[in-house]
Amino acid sequence: MLSKFVSNIFSRITLRFAVILAVFLGLSVTALVLVPYQRNIITADLEKKTVDDHQRLTSILSVILSEPVWQITPEIAKSSSEQVYSDRRVSEIKVITLPDKKVFITLDERSATQTGKRRTLTSKITHGDQVIGEVQLTLTDDILQREIADNFTRALAITGISFLLSTFCILMVLQWRLVKPIKLLIETSDKLASGELDEVISFDRKDEIGHLALSLEATRQALQRSFKELEVKNQQLLEYSGTLESKVRLRTQELESANHHLEAALASVNSAQNELARIERMAALGSMVAGVAHELNTPLGNCLLVASTLSDETRQLEKSMNEGTMRRSDLSHYVTAANESSKLLMRGLQQAAQLVGDFKQVAVDQSSAQRRKFSLLVVFQELAALLHSSLRKTPFTLELDIPDSIELDSYPGPLGQVFSNLVNNAVVHGLDGYTQGTMRCMARKQGDHVLIVFEDSGKGIPPAIIKRIFEPFFTTKFGKGGSGLGLSITFNIITNVLGGEIRVTSEPNLGARFEINLPLIAPGNQETNEQVIEA
Numbered sequence: 001m002l003s004k005f006v007s008n009i010f011s012r013i014t015l016r017f018a019v020i021l022a023v024f025l026g027l028s029v030t031a032l033v034l035v036p037y038q039r040n041i042i043t044a045d046l047e048k049k050t051v052d053d054h055q056r057l058t059s060i061l062s063v064i065l066s067e068p069v070w071q072i073t074p075e076i077a078k079s080s081s082e083q084v085y086s087d088r089r090v091s092e093i094k095v096i097t098l099p100d101k102k103v104f105i106t107l108d109e110r111s112a113t114q115t116g117k118r119r120t121l122t123s124k125i126t127h128g129d130q131v132i133g134e135v136q137l138t139l140t141d142d143i144l145q146r147e148i149a150d151n152f153t154r155a156l157a158i159t160g161i162s163f164l165l166s167t168f169c170i171l172m173v174l175q176w177r178l179v180k181p182i183k184l185l186i187e188t189s190d191k192l193a194s195g196e197l198d199e200v201i202s203f204d205r206k207d208e209i210g211h212l213a214l215s216l217e218a219t220r221q222a223l224q225r226s227f228k229e230l231e232v233k234n235q236q237l238l239e240y241s242g243t244l245e246s247k248v249r250l251r252t253q254e255l256e257s258a259n260h261h262l263e264a265a266l267a268s269v270n271s272a273q274n275e276l277a278r279i280e281r282m283a284a285l286g287s288m289v290a291g292v293a294h295e296l297n298t299p300l301g302n303c304l305l306v307a308s309t310l311s312d313e314t315r316q317l318e319k320s321m322n323e324g325t326m327r328r329s330d331l332s333h334y335v336t337a338a339n340e341s342s343k344l345l346m347r348g349l350q351q352a353a354q355l356v357g358d359f360k361q362v363a364v365d366q367s368s369a370q371r372r373k374f375s376l377l378v379v380f381q382e383l384a385a386l387l388h389s390s391l392r393k394t395p396f397t398l399e400l401d402i403p404d405s406i407e408l409d410s411y412p413g414p415l416g417q418v419f420s421n422l423v424n425n426a427v428v429h430g431l432d433g434y435t436q437g438t439m440r441c442m443a444r445k446q447g448d449h450v451l452i453v454f455e456d457s458g459k460g461i462p463p464a465i466i467k468r469i470f471e472p473f474f475t476t477k478f479g480k481g482g483s484g485l486g487l488s489i490t491f492n493i494i495t496n497v498l499g500g501e502i503r504v505t506s507e508p509n510l511g512a513r514f515e516i517n518l519p520l521i522a523p524g525n526q527e528t529n530e531q532v533i534e535a
Helices: 002-011 015-064 066-071 074-085 142-193 208-241 248-323 328-360 376-391 412-430 486-497
Strands: 090-097 102-107 118-127 130-140 372-375 396-401 407-410 437-446 449-456 501-506 512-519
Touching: 015 066, 015 074, 015 118, 015 130, 015 142, 015 248, 066 074, 066 118, 066 130, 074 090, 074 102, 142 208, 208 248, 248 328, 372 376, 376 396, 376 412, 376 437, 396 412, 407 412, 407 512, 412 437, 412 449, 412 486, 412 512, 486 501
Parallel strands: 396 437
Antiparallel strands: 090 102, 090 130, 118 130, 372 407, 437 449, 449 512, 501 512
16 A cells, blocks of 8 residues: 555656756765765864974974073063964963973963863973973864864855755756756647647757657648548548439449548558657667666766865865975875876776767777688687686686688678677676576588577576567666667677678577578678678
């Protein structure tokens, strides 16, 4: 009952509300992660600055008090310490003479009004090589805590403003480019459903929504033609019904002519159905684009976070350099952070580039392939050796059963890609979840062709999807690392580059079997090797 109630609520969520909810949740999660991190950074920076200032002030006191302590002049010692004591963070300055350990001077007028945590640092006072006393400098954290609170409040305000501006900009763009056009398309579809076919559907856009509008316009025109033809025929039938008995033969001829027109109208309806099917494929393509955006979001989001952190480190270093407080440790810390950030950026960008490269391979371009004569066994042995490094991490084995007498005049590069795609497909899909498994590749010469059979001992391909496995972007693991392009690229290479054909058979839990029939001499110009493949 509860699941049905929740499902009912989700089914009533509008597209506008879903977009707003997605934007809000995405930015909120990011803010919840970044705000604590930013507070920790601010606290650590101010804490480090306070510690450094404490050490510096203590060192200054140990130097300027050397002569007054040596000459036993407390008034001069107090006067010399006033400059350091003017720092509002200083709670107490105490000077003790050695070796008698008597208190020489004490400055602690603010001690009673300061309530923060105290930290004391002691430094020896020397005169020449002789230790004549020690100075104790006590700081409180009152000002430090106020600075942390003020800086965090400013950072929180900036984050909030950025959150609001980002939300507003994203919602405006989505409203302009997605929600509003889809609303117009819904209104147009409702008009078509109610029989209003006179208004032209026109969207001056080149994206998927524009293509959908063109498909709806083609459907409207087809339905309009069909309805007009049906109206004409109906009118003719009404006119001839009054004289049916006297014009039987003429009516028969007219009915035959009407049948021809109705067949044409039926063809128009079929065309409209094809257009609707194309609209459905465009909707599937939109779902794929959303999945691809989700896959790219992770590495690009990581890169954005690392770049933001590196920018903050750079601004902090620039501030230290401009204020003249930069130390060697600051520069060393920045170099370490920059190196780590560069590695993370390279790793994330390489992941994104690899994913984009996989999708670009849908159109296989044969101009990048080199044609030559080669031994099929040698090429597959070399590929098996290259794949061994990845297969040895799995419990699966790869076997080759190929005679060494089979030679081809073809393209070993694309053929090797086909072999690699079949192996990867078997490991990722066919043998996924198995503790052991076998892949086997066989080849037999058949006249001027060669039959290559690749099979595995995995779970097989369900009958419901076996006819779709060569479609672009079709995968059972979308959003889990699968792009749905491997077997599509394989099909394009075999049919367009190598001039062959591929078939697949499978039974549940008995593995899958791919049969590839290739000519020994690939089609195309053997001298120029110039042939462009359309995926």
